[in-house]
Amino acid sequence: MSAVMTGFTNTSFKLAARPFGLPKDSDWLREQTPVPAPGDGELLVKVRYISLDPAMRGWMNEGKSYIRPVAIGEVMRAGALGEVIASNHPDFAVGDIVEGMLGVQKYAISNGRGLSRIDPTLAPLPSFLNALGMPGMTGYFGLLDVGQPKAGETVVVSAAAGAVGQVVGQTAKILGCKVVGIAGGQDKCDFVVNELGFDACIDYKRGPIFPGLAKHCPEGIDVYFDNVGGDILDAVMARLRLHARIVLCGAISQYNNTTPIQGPKNYLSLLVNRARMQGIVVFDWADRYPEAVTAISGWMREGRYKSREDIVPGLDAFPETLLKLFRGENFGKLIIEVT
Numbered sequence: 001m002s003a004v005m006t007g008f009t010n011t012s013f014k015l016a017a018r019p020f021g022l023p024k025d026s027d028w029l030r031e032q033t034p035v036p037a038p039g040d041g042e043l044l045v046k047v048r049y050i051s052l053d054p055a056m057r058g059w060m061n062e063g064k065s066y067i068r069p070v071a072i073g074e075v076m077r078a079g080a081l082g083e084v085i086a087s088n089h090p091d092f093a094v095g096d097i098v099e100g101m102l103g104v105q106k107y108a109i110s111n112g113r114g115l116s117r118i119d120p121t122l123a124p125l126p127s128f129l130n131a132l133g134m135p136g137m138t139g140y141f142g143l144l145d146v147g148q149p150k151a152g153e154t155v156v157v158s159a160a161a162g163a164v165g166q167v168v169g170q171t172a173k174i175l176g177c178k179v180v181g182i183a184g185g186q187d188k189c190d191f192v193v194n195e196l197g198f199d200a201c202i203d204y205k206r207g208p209i210f211p212g213l214a215k216h217c218p219e220g221i222d223v224y225f226d227n228v229g230g231d232i233l234d235a236v237m238a239r240l241r242l243h244a245r246i247v248l249c250g251a252i253s254q255y256n257n258t259t260p261i262q263g264p265k266n267y268l269s270l271l272v273n274r275a276r277m278q279g280i281v282v283f284d285w286a287d288r289y290p291e292a293v294t295a296i297s298g299w300m301r302e303g304r305y306k307s308r309e310d311i312v313p314g315l316d317a318f319p320e321t322l323l324k325l326f327r328g329e330n331f332g333k334l335i336i337e338v339t
Contacts, residue, residue: 005044005086005107008035012075012105013318019060021258022326027060028319029073035107043089043115045098045108047082050315051129052322052334053163054227057255066281075103079134081118081125082108082338092117099128104318106338116289122297123307130163130333131300131307132293138249138282139167140292143225145285146278147247151176153222154241156213158232160201161188161308163333164249167296168225169198170305177223180216182209182232184328191331196306210235220244228253230262237266246270246277256326308332313339 009032016029038044059070059077070077080102084092089112092098100115102108118128130136142164149155155172159165160181169192172179181192181201189201202212209232213221220241226233229251237246254261270277285292299305310332312321317336324330 003037004034005037008107009033010035010105010107011315012103013315014073014075015060015070016072018062018072019057019256022256022323023057023060023319025319028076030316036109038086038088038109040088042109042111043084043087043092045082045102045110046085047080047102047106047108047338049081049126049129049311050102050104050318050336050338051079051133051135052318052325052330052336053079053134054250054252054255054325056322057326066283075105077101078104079129080104080108081128097125099133104315104336106315122293123300126309126311126333126335127300127307129335130309131167131296131305134282135163135333136167136296137285137289137292138280139164139225140171140296141282141285141288142247142249142280143168143171143223146280147223147225147245149175149177149223152178154178154180154217154219155223155225156180156182156217156221156236157225157227158182158236159227159250159252160192160198161331162227164227165225166192166196166306166308166332170196170299172223173197174299174304180213182228188331191308195308204232208235210238213239223247225249226251229264230254233264234266237264237269240269240273240275242273242275244273244275246275248277248279252326309335311335311337313337315339 014029017027019027081099084096098115155177157168160183169179179198181198184205192198200216224236225247227250230253310330
C-alpha cells in the first residue's frame with residue numbers, strides 16, 4: 001500500500017458518465033480519498049483555484065479530438081493552480097506556486113510534466129488562470145498569429161466579456177484596431193466598452209445582431225475571433241471584407257447540442273471575399289507562452305490592460321458552477337476557489 005499524508009483527505013470530481021446535452025449531477029462522482037504521499041520524482045500540490053473552460057465540455061465526449069477524452073472514472077481534467085506542500089522533485093520546492101492540468105480536486109500528485117512555476121508578484125493569482133493563463137495565451141496567439149490584425153482594421157470578437165474575448169479585444173485595441181464585441185446582456189456590453197475600451201458592443205440577447213454589425217462595421221469586418229459559432233458566426237460572415245480572417249476558437253453555442261452541430265450556412269462568403277477561416281488549439285504555442293505572459297503582464301502594470309474574474313467559492317459547487325458557462329451566466333473568467 002502506498003504511503004499517505006496523515007490527516008489529509010482529497011475531494012475530487014470524477015466523470016461518471018458521458019453527458020448527453022448539458023452535464024447533469026449524475027454525470028459526476030464526488031469522491032473523498034486519502035491523499036497519497038509523493039513518491040520519487042513527484043510532488044504534492046494543494047489546489048487553490050480551478051479554471052472552468054468551455055473546452056471541458058468537449059473533453060467529456062468520446063471520439064477523436066486534439067486531446068484524448070477524459071476517461072470514465074477519471075478525475076475531471078481542468079487547469080488549476082496551487083501550492084507545493086511536499087516534494088521529491090528536483091525542480092519544485094515546498095512553497096512554490098504552480099499551474100497546470102491538476103484537475104477538479106483539492107490535492108494533486110504530479111510528476112512535474114506540464115507544470116509551470118509562476119511568479120505571484122506579477123499579478124494576483126487568479127490572473128494566471130485568465131489573462132496570464134490558457135485563455136490569455138489563446139487570445140494572444142490566436143489573434144496575432146492567425147488573425148494577423150493590422151492597425152486601422154476592424155476586429156469583431158464574440159463572447160467579448162469572457163476570458164478569451166477580453167484578451168482579444170484589449171490586444172487588438174493596443175495594436176490600433178477598431179474593436180467591436182458581441183456579448184449577452186447590457187451589463188456585459190457596458191463593461192467591454194467602458195472598462196475594457198472596446199469601440200462598441202452588440203447585445204445578442206436583444207435580437208439579431210446583423211443590424212448592429214451593419215452599424216458598427218459599415219465597411220465590413222477584417223478579423224473575426226469566433227468563440228460561439230452558430231447563428232452569430234453566420235451573421236458575421238455576411239459582413240466580411242476582402243481577405244478577411246476568421247479565427248475559429250470555439251463554438252459554445254453548439255457544445256451541448258443533442259442534434260447535429262450547426263455548421264456555417266454562409267460559408268460561400270469565404271469564397272466571394274477570398275477570406276480564410278482557421279481553427280486554433282492553444283497547446284500549439286506552448287513553447288511561446290512566456291512571450292505572451294511578458295507582454296500581457298507588462299500591459300497590466302502600465303494600466304493598459306484589465307483582467308476580470310468570476311470567482312465562485314467552494315469545490316462542491318463545481319457541477320452547478322460549470323453550467324454557468326453554457327447559460328452565459330458568468331461575467332469574466334469563471335474560476336472556482338477551493339476552500
